Amino acid sequence: MNMETSIPASVIPSPVVRDGAGLRKRVRRTFRQIRGEGAFRSLLLIAGGLLVVLVLGILLTLITQSLPSIRLLGLKFIWGSTWNPVRNVYGAWPFLLGTLLTSFLALLISIPFSVAIAIFLGEYYPSSWFAGALKNAVELIAAVPSVIYGFWGLAVLVPMVRQLEARFGMEQPLGVGIFSASLILSIMIIPYAASLGRSMIQMVPGHLKEAAYGLGATHWEVIRHVVIPYTRSGLFAGILLSLGRALGETMAVTMVIGNTSILPKSIFSPGNTMASVIANEFTEADKTVYLSALIELGLALFLVTVIINIAGKKIIDRVTNE
């Protein structure tokens, strides 16, 4: 029996017609893809533009809301060292100093640890079980809510600092203050510098390290003369990221810094940062000028962060081009 004639003609697909329709369909789909491409691009543009508008909006709000305070106090707001809402005197200098002191002190304490962790994870033991555990622990440090650091600081760190102060023979060992806040901050900011540093160190080309080994360098000498110079800008960027985080951290600092508006005399004095003042006093601000002064404090914090970021990027550029 002849199989070919037994199949009805309608079942056999006609290649010419089907291909033509398929091609048309495909072309139409391509047009849709081109239209989709345009829509996708506008979506990206909107998302990006929205962010710029948002940042400008925040800045604008801060400026307009702090106008009453700016009008009343002018530059005295920045240099004045008395903060007395009852007498309507608002000088932010103690808080500006408190913010810069806690942040840079925290940075100073954390840099050795974060760089060491970055080198350990990136170069020494990138794939042992201990490195895995350490990496997770470092990531966890970033994930813990800051109020929990505040609790831990009050319960553990502050008593320890108080004992230290008593041993140094200080008249009023409080425990709370700039130093305790810096200690808490230094722990909280380790992950930023450590994880960025680690990924930069892992990107150092193997052939450069081999060149140094081939010249008789030890592991330490390779790190010192090849890995660190190569990753300088990355390590610095990580440190900058840490600093940005330290400047703005509010909750944990508020809980251990002692909250006094007096100019700190030493790093063991209680004090306040700009962020902690805002958090503490915002609900009590019953006068327009008081509220406006707090918002101006926010504006100042915003500007300090921006200035430090720009300065840091300039330094990174210079270090990279060297």
Place this chain on the structure above:
Amino acid sequence: MESTIIKSRNFNASFGSNHVVKNVNIDIPRNHVVAVMGPSGCGKTTYLRCINRMHELIPGATCRGMMTINEEDIYTMHPIFVRLKIGMVFQRPNPFPNLSIYDNVIAGYKLNGIKLARAEKDRIVEHSLTRVALWNEVKDSLMKKGAFLSGGQQQRLCIARAVAMEPEVLLFDEPTSALDPISTSTVEDLFHELKANYTLIIVTHNMQQAARVSDKTAFFYMGELVEYELTKDIFTNPRDSRTQNYITGRFS
């Protein structure tokens, strides 16, 4: 009679359970150029990296057997001293990108924490760059970054960097495979010059290069040393059929 500088006996190297160099016995004569050739994956580069103990830097890499320099066991010496005696030039030119030409040449001293007087440094830089026929090309731009040089110049800079440490042996791991033909011939010419002061071991997958530059040639195949003879003999009258097949291009 020529004296042997590098000697290996029953030498084996592995990556984990992958046995890549099998029972290699070889005597490298002093002040000669020895080419090591063979198809990809034959273990020639691994063998080369065992000579100055670069092999063990790779996690999971192991080796066993005897390897000596001047009758001294390389594997009981400290690897740092081994690498000072046995310099290495790699496949890709790898000058330190953040250092000037000058600092690249003396990088070995800096890395090892050896302090030198300025005059001594100048002497080493000029001497080493002259040795690799690069001095005249770069003497006016010594403070420029090494990365601005052409590929061939960079590779000669890397040779100068190795030569600056005054090693006894220089290892070359496919030193011209990333270079253009003209740069390749400049580097090949260097081998003849360097032979007077150093012993050269050159891994190459380019048979013509082995024939052009070497006094003796070792042919590796599947991790074994198949044949090790004077270069002119191995290319004109190979004893092993595998060597014969390789040099006539029946496999590559």
